[in-house]
Amino acid sequence: MIAHSLKGPGRTGKPSAALRKYGTAGLVSLQSRMAYPAAFAGSLLTYGLFVFVFSRIWAALYSGRAEIAGYDRTMMVWYFIVAEIPAFGFGRFYYSLAEDMKSGQVAYLLTRPYGFTAYHFSQALGPALADCLVLALEGILLGLLLGGPFPLTTLTQGAALVLSLLLAGCLQFFLQFAIAMTAFWIEENAAFFWIYQKLALIAGTFLPLEFLPGAASAAARWTPFPYLSWAPARIAVAWDSREALLLLAAQAAWTAAAALLCRAVFAAGRGKITANGG
């Protein structure tokens, strides 16, 4: 059977029903993640090790210096702790999406009574949020041990940080979804994801944008990459309510643009699905 017109039922209806449906998908996915607490061990270990090693790098770097590019040592330790939370928690959606594409699972999922993108979004975000929460708790402990005083001083700053992390998670999902969907045209698309990952690391995860040379820093601000990690980390360690508003607005704009991109890529690619019955 050639299924060029796989549309699937159940993609319209009341918003409250859709919310319940995708909320349930996210919750089930979250519950299955929580059923195996040992599965958190790997990311906790790697995250903790990274934070420790980078805290040592900052200690060596700041020996004899009070600040570099507007950041002192304590700020850098907390910056890295916050910047790595979305990188670890939201950074691996691509793999399950790509697997669905390569295994042909996509054809099966399209016939189910839910929207393909929305279903994946809810299913991916549920457990990722649990990961982020656990990493944040570990990060706070490590930050107090290795860095210095907790950088959040007001509830507004805390709320802005949480919102920024959520937007970073959504932006990560939509960008990774768009990359995974390129498998409609190029099956071996992992290289695109690796390039994306490395650009994200350089543009604000390992180091604040302010560390980059002027032109590179200015160019990076016109891409979505700094809004994956730099924006929340900046809100956490260098609080300025006006700048935070601008960062949140830029994150929201990039998230909307990425959602549109992912919708367009999926719409263009789904016509290429060929399903054999059985």
Next chain:
Amino acid sequence: MNRPRTGRPAAYLRFLAAAFTANLQAVVEYRISFLIQVFGMMLNNAAFAAFWAVLIARTGSVGGYGFTDVMVIWALTSTSFGIAHVLWGNVRSLGSIIQRGELDVYLLQPKDPFVNVLASRTIVSAWGDLAYGYLVLAFLPGTGPERLALFTLLALGGAVIFAAVFSAAESLTFFLGNAGPLSQAVTEFLISFSLYPETIFDSGMRWIFYTILPSGFIAFVPLAVYRSLDWPLVPVLLGVAAVYAGGAYGLFRAGLRRYESGNQMGTRL
């Protein structure tokens, strides 16, 4: 219980060469996937080079290490790690092979099961790690034939140490039932400590780098040897690598006495 099979070294070298050729033929069958993984891994490593370039451009050095020093330890660690996983691709799967009872098929074959199981697979992305070290050297000042030869010997020693430590951690499965988390921790720590300047770590913890997590023999001492072209230290480092390999082999043999067959039918083609 089978006895150690200590055949002639030349026969084992021929066996390793044959295993390498068979593994290589298998991976290049999927050329696009092979190339993507190789270049992807090199790209992955290059991102860290960008990080160090930015950081050291601001400060001149980190813990006394300049950009060239950091790149040399990256090159050494990357190529050592790559060689270990290209030649002995099962070093980090040994535990699950033991757990699933899949050692049976190797025990029935004439070659030593430790060497046989490790060499029966290659990791595709490790080719990228292997090549990355040489790529870095090509961009560093002062690289010539002598340094390339020295680098290759140092990386071979590092590869043996990587393989020994990883396989020893995996062999603990014989004793613990599931050594997966422990092995993962050893892997993460050994790689991470080998990629950053030794001097950023407190002197109180540096003894670890010369014992259970021997980053010192993979990266830090080889860096000093590479910098000063200190050839007399090369045999010493290779001897240290042989000691680690002997320890890993001894642990595997000790564990093998506790191994129970999975009664699993298996073939190797």
